[in-house]
Amino acid sequence: MGKPAITNNVRRLRFDADEMTQADLAAKADVTRQTIIAIEGGKYSPSLELAFKIAHAFGVPLESVFQYQDGE
Amino acid sequence: MEKLMNESSDLTTRTKINTVQLGLWTGVWVLTTALAAFGPKFFWEFNTPLTILGVLINLGIGFGMILANKRYLNGLDELMRKIQLEAMAISLGVGLVCGLSYELLEDIKLITFEPEVSHLIMLMALTYMVGVIAGNRRYK
Incomplete structure (x- = not known):
C-alpha cells in the first residue's frame, strides 16, 4: 500500500498547542x-x-493541517 | 426539532440519547412481533380484526424503529457512521446473496428442509457484528 494521498500535521499541532x-x-x-x-x-x-473544524480548533488555515500529496 | 437536538448537544449526549431511543424502539418492536405472532393463537383465538390490528401495530412500530436507527446513524460522528454503513452494506449483500442461494438449495433438491428466514436473519446479524468489529479494528 502506498502513502496516503492526504497527510496531516495534527500530532505536531497538538504538541504546539x-x-x-x-x-x-x-x-x-x-x-x-x-x-x-x-x-x-x-x-x-x-x-x-x-x-475545517480541526483547523479551527487549532486556529490555523486548513492547509496548515492537511496537505494533498499528488500521487505522481 | 430532531435536527436542532442533533446540532445543539455534544456527541456523547446525542449518541446516548439516540442509543436509548433505538433500544426502546427495538424492544417494543420485538414485543409487538411476539404479540402479532402468538396473540392470534393464545389471546384472541384468531379473531381476524384483532390479528390485522396486531400486524398493523407491529408494522408501525417497525417503521418507527427504522427511523430511530436512521436518527442514531445521523447522530454518530463521520468515522463511526462509515464503520456502521460498511458493516450494514456487507450484511445486506451477504443476506441477499446467501438468501437467494439458500432458497435455491431447496428448489434444486440439495436440501430437504424448507429454508427458514430466521437463519438468514441470524447470518445477517452475525455478519453485521463481524463488520463492525473489523471496521473498528481497521481504524484503530
Whole structure:
C-alpha cells in the first residue's frame, strides 16, 4: 500500500498547542477520540467539514493541517 | 426539532440519547412481533380484526424503529457512521446473496428442509457484528 494521498500535521499541532490531548481535540471537533486517532495515524481522511473544524480548533488555515500529496 | 437536538448537544449526549431511543424502539418492536405472532393463537383465538390490528401495530412500530436507527446513524460522528454503513452494506449483500442461494438449495433438491428466514436473519446479524468489529479494528 502506498502513502496516503492526504497527510496531516495534527500530532505536531497538538504538541504546539500545549500538548492538547486527543480527547480535547475530539471534543472541539465534535467527534470521537477514535476518529482523531485514525486521522492522526493517516488511516482515515476526514470530510471537508471536519477538516475545517480541526483547523479551527487549532486556529490555523486548513492547509496548515492537511496537505494533498499528488500521487505522481 | 430532531435536527436542532442533533446540532445543539455534544456527541456523547446525542449518541446516548439516540442509543436509548433505538433500544426502546427495538424492544417494543420485538414485543409487538411476539404479540402479532402468538396473540392470534393464545389471546384472541384468531379473531381476524384483532390479528390485522396486531400486524398493523407491529408494522408501525417497525417503521418507527427504522427511523430511530436512521436518527442514531445521523447522530454518530463521520468515522463511526462509515464503520456502521460498511458493516450494514456487507450484511445486506451477504443476506441477499446467501438468501437467494439458500432458497435455491431447496428448489434444486440439495436440501430437504424448507429454508427458514430466521437463519438468514441470524447470518445477517452475525455478519453485521463481524463488520463492525473489523471496521473498528481497521481504524484503530
